[in-house]
């Protein structure tokens with residue numbers, strides 16, 4: 001259990017299971033969404049943020065790596081083998097494993113000897129990945145479980161299934177690693193039934209709730225249990241102020257209030273990744289305050305810019321153009337390169353925690369100064385708790 005939380009505070013919730021969303025939308029609705037996405041992206045603010053600020057943010061991270069190389073500073077963590085306790089098999093969960101970085105991460109961890117639970121919204125997509133990995137590698141242990149991070153019912157049912165699987169294994173399987181990788185870049189504003197924005201819910205509130213509910217099920221021996229949150233260099237663009245519950249549920253972090261007439265998708269995405277990062281560091285601090293003997297390790301991983309399906313809701317011509325420019329700038333990676341920072345974070349030595357992995361080869365950088373703000377992190381934690389509590393109550397009614 002998370003130190004500083006009561007078991008009831010772990011029972012947090014976001015939205016009703018009736019709000020489950022799927023990316024497969026009927027033709028007319030898809031057309032409408034694409035139109036909306038085009039309109040939203042073309043807003044000057046979104047164009048500026050995504051085209052300029054995000055590029056500068058990733059360049060800033062690479063500049064840190066260059067500085068470390070030139071001055072031989074910075075910490076590099078080698079990957080260390082994970083030996084399961086008493087012949088048990090270590091289990092890891094990778095959310096969003098049906099495509100992109102999650103898929104590449106799941107494959108690498110399976111090859112590394114983990115029993116990998118691939119989690120995502122569509123079982124068929126997950127099974128295709130399971131079969132593809134099995135065709136490539138012998139002796140890998142994989143299973144697919146449905147999980148929709150926008151649905152409280154789905155999160156709770158997922159946790160129940162993991163718990164049952166661990167119990168049924170009678171100690172032959174031990175949950176050691178959770179990779180919170182799933183995420184979206186929504187092209188249009190969509191709300192869950194309790195009124196939360198679907199992007200902040202998929203990228204932050206859902207993973208927050210999932211993590212809190214899984215905490216009691218991590219094994220407590222060696223190798224130490226670990227959570228890896230996949231965040232993004234875009235968090236560097238966030239300038240947060242005082243926030244309230246309503247704003248957070250909409251994906252806003254004050255200072256720059258969101259527009260009412262169109263969707264500030266770039267800002268909501270940045271905020272969601274920033275909140276996930278604040279959560280990472282706050283969870284790390286709670287497990288390393290010296291009072292709890294169960295030391296969970298918590299990491300942030302930033303894959304850089306990766307060619308995946310993340311921009312699937314944006315106009316395809318704009319996506320192709322963006323990838324073209326990024327590849328000329330040599331900033332675009334494929335998913336297996338993008339997953340390197342995630343794997344470095346997952347496999348770094350046991351006693352490492354609270355680090356921000358970027359650039360592969362075990363390298364870490366500093367995230368934005370604001371992301372280390374302890375007061376803000378506590379405030380966002382508290383607000384997330386109460387948003388989730390309320391949604392949980394709705395679910396129970």
Ligand SMILES: NC(=O)c1ccc[n+]([C@@H]2O[C@H](COP(=O)([O-])OP(=O)(O)OC[C@H]3O[C@@H](n4cnc5c(N)ncnc54)[C@H](OP(=O)(O)O)[C@@H]3O)[C@@H](O)[C@H]2O)c1
Pocket residue numbers: 023095096097098099100101102119120121122125147148149150181182183184202230231232233302303304305306307308309310311
């Ligand atoms: N690509 C980049 O340049 C980049 C850069 C920095 C950070 N990241 C982060 O890396 C992570 C992986 O993204 P990606 O680039 O690999 O994108 P992707 O190819 O679109 O993969 C996203 C995954 O998330 C899953 N997902 C989305 N919404 C979900 C929900 N509500 N519940 C459960 N699963 C959900 C999707 O699965 P289903 O649709 O099958 O459910 C999919 O497997 C994201 O968190 C993203 O923010 C990406």
